[in-house]
Amino acid sequence: MARSTARVGNRCHPPFLLLLAQALGCLLSLISLQHHPVQASAWCTALVSAHHDVLAAYPHAHDAFTQGLRIDPHNASRFVESIGLRRHSAVRRVEIATGRVLQQTASTPTELFGEGVAYRAADDVLLQLTWTGGVALAYDGTTLRRLPEKDLRYAGHGWGLADVTWGQLGACVAEAAARAPARRRWKQLLRAASEGACGRYGAACGADNDTALFLMSNGSATITVRHPRTFEVLQAFPPLRHACFRQNMALLNELEVVHAPDDALELWTNVWLSDHIVMLDLCAGLLGDADRLWRRYLQLHDLGMETSTTASGEPVPVRPANPDAVLNGIAWHPAHPQHVYVTGKLWGRVYRLQVPPAGPEMPLVAEEPLLPQRPWHAWESRGAAVPTRPPALLLVVMGLAAMGALGVTVVWLVARNYRPSGAVRAAPRREVDASPILDAKNN
Ligand SMILES: *[C@@H]1O[C@H](CO)[C@@H](O)[C@H](O)[C@H]1NC(C)=O
Ligand SMILES: *[C@@H]1O[C@H](CO)[C@@H](O)[C@H](O)[C@H]1NC(C)=O
Numbered sequence: 001m002a003r004s005t006a007r008v009g010n011r012c013h014p015p016f017l018l019l020l021a022q023a024l025g026c027l028l029s030l031i032s033l034q035h036h037p038v039q040a041s042a043w044c045t046a047l048v049s050a051h052h053d054v055l056a057a058y059p060h061a062h063d064a065f066t067q068g069l070r071i072d073p074h075n076a077s078r079f080v081e082s083i084g085l086r087r088h089s090a091v092r093r094v095e096i097a098t099g100r101v102l103q104q105t106a107s108t109p110t111e112l113f114g115e116g117v118a119y120r121a122a123d124d125v126l127l128q129l130t131w132t133g134g135v136a137l138a139y140d141g142t143t144l145r146r147l148p149e150k151d152l153r154y155a156g157h158g159w160g161l162a163d164v165t166w167g168q169l170g171a172c173v174a175e176a177a178a179r180a181p182a183r184r185r186w187k188q189l190l191r192a193a194s195e196g197a198c199g200r201y202g203a204a205c206g207a208d209n210d211t212a213l214f215l216m217s218n219g220s221a222t223i224t225v226r227h228p229r230t231f232e233v234l235q236a237f238p239p240l241r242h243a244c245f246r247q248n249m250a251l252l253n254e255l256e257v258v259h260a261p262d263d264a265l266e267l268w269t270n271v272w273l274s275d276h277i278v279m280l281d282l283c284a285g286l287l288g289d290a291d292r293l294w295r296r297y298l299q300l301h302d303l304g305m306e307t308s309t310t311a312s313g314e315p316v317p318v319r320p321a322n323p324d325a326v327l328n329g330i331a332w333h334p335a336h337p338q339h340v341y342v343t344g345k346l347w348g349r350v351y352r353l354q355v356p357p358a359g360p361e362m363p364l365v366a367e368e369p370l371l372p373q374r375p376w377h378a379w380e381s382r383g384a385a386v387p388t389r390p391p392a393l394l395l396v397v398m399g400l401a402a403m404g405a406l407g408v409t410v411v412w413l414v415a416r417n418y419r420p421s422g423a424v425r426a427a428p429r430r431e432v433d434a435s436p437i438l439d440a441k442n443n
C-alpha cells in the first residue's frame with residue numbers, strides 16, 4: 001500500500017498533498033477553536049428574539065427598588081408595586097400616568113426583603129414574597145392593611161410571583177386534552193389547585209376571574225406552580241433551557257402572565273442582571289413539555305438610556321449608574337391585552353410596550369448578543385465585553401484528530417525518508433543497503 005502510493009508520488013505527490021490538507025485542517029480547527037464573541041446566529045435569532053415598540057413612557061419613583069409589578073386588580077389605571085431592600089420594603093399603589101404613590105403599606109419587618117407580588121381574587125389579598133424570609137406577606141387588596149393571619153410559608157428563596165386565573169387557564173385545556181400523559185398531569189394539577197380552595201370559597205371558586213394558581217421563581221431555572229391558598233408546590237416546570245445554547249438558564253426573576261397576540265398564554269420572566277425577558281409558553285410549562293417551554297425573548301437594552309428630570313428640574317439618567325439598577329418589573333394590562341409595562345429597579349420611568357407578535361413574521365434583530373451565560377457576575381448587561389462561547393466538543397475532537405493525523409503523517413514520512421521532489425538522494429547507507437523501498441521509488 002505504502003509502496004504503490006509512493007510510486008505514484010513521483011507524479012503528483014499524494015503524501016505531500018495529504019500533509020498539506022492536514023495542515024490546512026489543523027489551521028482551520030485552530031481558527032474555529034478560538035473563542036468567538038457570542039453573536040446570535042440567524043437561526044437562533046429567528047427562533048427566540050422579538051422586536052418591541054415603545055408606546056409610551058411614564059414617571060416612576062427613583063427610590064423604588066422595584067421587585068414586583070402588577071396592574072391594580074381594582075383599577076387598571078394603577079399599579080400594585082412591591083419595593084425591596086431591607087428596612088425599605090413595602091407594597092405601593094401607584095398611579096400609572098403620573099407615577100404618584102397613592103397608598104403604601106407600612107414597611108415590612110426590618111429583616112425582610114420584599115420580592116414579587118401577586119393577587120388572590122377570592123378573598124382580595126395581595127401576597128408579597130420575601131427574598132430569604134420564607135414567608136409571603138399578606139395584605140388586604142383594597143386597604144393594603146397587613147393580614148398576618150393570611151401569610152403563607154415556603155421553603156427556599158422567593159424571587160418572582162405571578163397569578164393566573166381559571167379563565168386564563170382555559171387556553172391550556174384543549175392542549176391538555178390532546179395528549180394522554182399531559183391530560184393526566186393536567187387533571188392532577190387542577191384537582192390539587194381546586195381542592196381546599198373550593199371548600200373555603202364556595203361559589204366563588206373556579207370563577208373565570210378567580211386565581212387558580214400562583215407561579216413562583218426563586219433565582220433558579222425552575223418555576224414552581226403553587227396552590228392559591230396553601231402555597232404548597234403542586235408541580236414544577238421543567239427547568240428552562242436556553243433555546244440556543246441548550247443549557248439551563250438561571251436567575252429567573254419577576255414573572256407576569258401575558259396573552260400573546262397569537263392567543264398563546266405566555267409567562268414572561270425577567271432574567272436578573274440582564275436586559276432580557278424570556279417569554280415562556282405557560283401551557284407547555286404546566287404540561288411538563290420542556291421542548292416547547294422557551295418561546296422567544298425580548299431584548300430591552302435600549303430602555304432607560306435617556307435622561308429625565310427630577311421634581312426640582314435636575315437632569316438625571318432614567319437608569320442610574322448603579323449595578324443594582326437592572327430591568328425588573330413586568331405588568332400586563334388585561335383591558336389592553338396588547339400592552340405590557342416594564343421598568344427597572346430605581347429607574348425614573350415605566351415603559352408601555354406593544355406585546356410583540358409571535359411567529360415567523362417576527363423581525364430579525366441581527367448581531368445582538370444572546371443572553372449571558374454563567375459566570376453571570378462576570379457579565380455586565382451593557383458596555384462590557386460580550387461573553388464568549390466555549391468551543392463545541394465536536395470542534396475540539398476534530399481539531400485534536402487533525403493535529404494527531406498531521407503528527408502521525410510527519411513521523412511516517414520522516415521514518416520512510418520521504419523526498420517530495422522524487423529526486424534520488426545520495427544517502428550512502430541506503431545505497432549500500434539498496435533497500436527495496438528505494439528501488440521502488442527510484443524506478
Ligand atoms: C382609577 O384610578 C385613576 C387614576 O388614579 C383615577 O383617576 C380613577 O378615578 C380611578 N377610578 C376609580 C373607579 O376609582
Ligand atoms: C369576578 O366576576 C364576578 C362576576 O362578574 C364579579 O362579581 C367579581 O367581583 C369579580 N371578581 C374580581 C376579583 O374581579
Ligand SMILES: *[C@@H]1O[C@H](CO)[C@@H](O)[C@H](O)[C@H]1NC(C)=O
Nearest residue numbers: 155156157218220222224236
Ligand atoms: C428553587 O426551586 C427549586 C425547585 O423547587 C429547588 O430545587 C431549589 O432548591 C430552589 N432554590 C432556592 C434557592 O430556593
